[in-house]
Amino acid sequence: MHRLTLYLQLTRFDKPIGIMLLLWPTLSALWLASNGKPAWHLVLIFTIGTALMRAAGCAVNDYADRDIDKHVKRTEQRPLTSGKIKSWEALLVAAVLALASFALIIPLNGLTKLLSIAAIVIAASYPYFKRFFALPQAYLGIAFGFGIPMAYAAVQNQIPCTAWVLLFANVFWALAYDTEYAMVDKDDDLKIGIRTSAITFGRFDVVAVMFCYAANLGIITWVGWSYGLRLWFTIGILGAFACAIYHYFLIRNRSREGCFAAFRHNNWLGCLIFIGIALDFALR
Numbered sequence: 001m002h003r004l005t006l007y008l009q010l011t012r013f014d015k016p017i018g019i020m021l022l023l024w025p026t027l028s029a030l031w032l033a034s035n036g037k038p039a040w041h042l043v044l045i046f047t048i049g050t051a052l053m054r055a056a057g058c059a060v061n062d063y064a065d066r067d068i069d070k071h072v073k074r075t076e077q078r079p080l081t082s083g084k085i086k087s088w089e090a091l092l093v094a095a096v097l098a099l100a101s102f103a104l105i106i107p108l109n110g111l112t113k114l115l116s117i118a119a120i121v122i123a124a125s126y127p128y129f130k131r132f133f134a135l136p137q138a139y140l141g142i143a144f145g146f147g148i149p150m151a152y153a154a155v156q157n158q159i160p161c162t163a164w165v166l167l168f169a170n171v172f173w174a175l176a177y178d179t180e181y182a183m184v185d186k187d188d189d190l191k192i193g194i195r196t197s198a199i200t201f202g203r204f205d206v207v208a209v210m211f212c213y214a215a216n217l218g219i220i221t222w223v224g225w226s227y228g229l230r231l232w233f234t235i236g237i238l239g240a241f242a243c244a245i246y247h248y249f250l251i252r253n254r255s256r257e258g259c260f261a262a263f264r265h266n267n268w269l270g271c272l273i274f275i276g277i278a279l280d281f282a283l284r
Contacts, residue, residue: 011055024270026147036281056097064127141174169219213244236276
């Protein structure tokens, strides 16, 4: 049981905020792709698959950062970094979870399977982008949003332009919330020498976060209106805008507590967008 607890910590199942940040855009895409009537087996497959892939990504991330995390106060006691589990265990856990996730989509079409392979490659390569890429959070947005084109592929057996537009919007959302997250570790990251958007944006980090929120919500609003979504969708978008404004007041002083609270609160922002989409379709 102690070992199981360590594996749950490694894969962050004890901290589900990451699952939700992947799940809300994926569910929104499922509802849009199916005009509000997704097959429930698809909802189940994508919900479980999202949780498994996020967990696998966390294990790979900790393996890649095992020598970095020991220098960061927030991460120095993670199971792999602290030596409570071995490197090979982290890789084995990641492989098992990725295979389980792939097994879920075996009943789906070939295009979805191909996209799932790309999703695994992107998720596995993300941790290494912090070594050289100035905005690794943008790449994270692709990794965290790849459920969007997969959802369209599963429903329509094609990937329309709308799916890529929504993925682009998700990049802005990831830049916003993960910059807030990176602001928590900014001092440690500067000492270590890794790249994050919080460091790249510098003193304009708060302005950049708010711009990314505006871009994300503006694009999603345009997509929703192009689907004929109106009242309930717009209410959801306005609620999400209110969340973004609330985040400004949390991060404007750049305190660790405020930035981390803003990051976690993004669950509600994504949830409001999805609820607006689902309600608008349901109450037409």
